[in-house]
Amino acid sequence: MAENRASEYTEGTPCWVDAQLPDLEAGKRFYGELFGWTFEDQPTGTVRASKDGDPVASLARKTDGRLPTVWTVSFFTPDADALCARIRAAGGQVVAPPAPFGDLGRTALVTDPEGAVFSLWQPGATAGFGRRHEPGAFAWVQLYTRDTDTANAFYGDLFHDALFGEGADPDFGRAPVSEVFAPEMPPHLLVHFAVRELEPALERVTRLGGRTQVPPFDTSYGTAAVVTDNQGASFALLRR
Template structure:
């Protein structure tokens, strides 16, 4: 099976993303125009396959954010390991309303939030690494050694195993953002032309947090949508 159409994901591989928005319909118009997504209920589709979810924000006190989920065959066991490694649980393991997965929200020792995803009927991305789909998750940490000490053992096979093809990197917060910004994950979506995609974001009412810059994995720009959710655009090298 092609790498970008995997039916299941090994533990520690980013396998799903969602965003909680105050206005889901406005979000559909923004992302549909930007990435060519169509929609089926809360699911964003590319070529008819699920690539993300746009969910209604139910608590105004919570941030408007994209969340990346890492695959696991046992969400409760992985949540315990997160605690043992110095992280915290934000939302305990719970089956989704659709019954398609068991999920949890946790943090690393520095407070960066990420999700855990145990598939039931929904294994995760139907497509990834293509234009308009998930391509990378970057953790911006205060201390990358602390991050390495936490995520290395937690997701060792996905990061360092013989078949590892990581979709996940770490960098200091101050490399891109103000040093005072809390540690956090930034979800990256692949685009054909980063500069043009940035122009499209601003044309749709979004804004630029970090204009295009070069990384080891491609040209990246960090932007927000028209409701304030941050994400990144990634143009891979030819």
């Protein structure tokens, strides 16, 4: 079922994901075969990925080779400027201040106090995901942090209603980096995509030129595995 209306989202709800890749055509081949996505070039210079006709993600070409090859999650906000001010006051940083993204909305790039990077999305013509919580679409984002107390305080205040409000059903969790990764791994937000079965999906990742970074492990929100695509961008596969 499509979920693409602004009213679907509370501030702090994950509403979009995008990948910064050096080779868009290679990205389209990889994710098209892995998730059954189709693609459409956008006036903004990005490529929109759709599942069964509904938007689920976007791919963008890296403009600077020094930038990471990475998936980034965007959290919904009705007021990006006000949220950026609150992020600064809470010890985070604004890397790129709110700016128009065509007529689709306004976006900003920010970090939490430990440096984990995420985006904000203030919708214009586009509210966010057309599909989520189903195979081939966004399912969860997990923050891996060195200081869970600081992270819980920061995000708990910033996105209180989405995480703890009445009827909240958050798609966002927090855990120590060392729970899954080597202790030296920097704090980061890991995007999860749903799959029906993990093993066939992991085999497809390998066949398409990616690799398994962390084999399947159980979590409170399902069984996950961390992989990289054929250009090195990390993400997780999730079976619930």
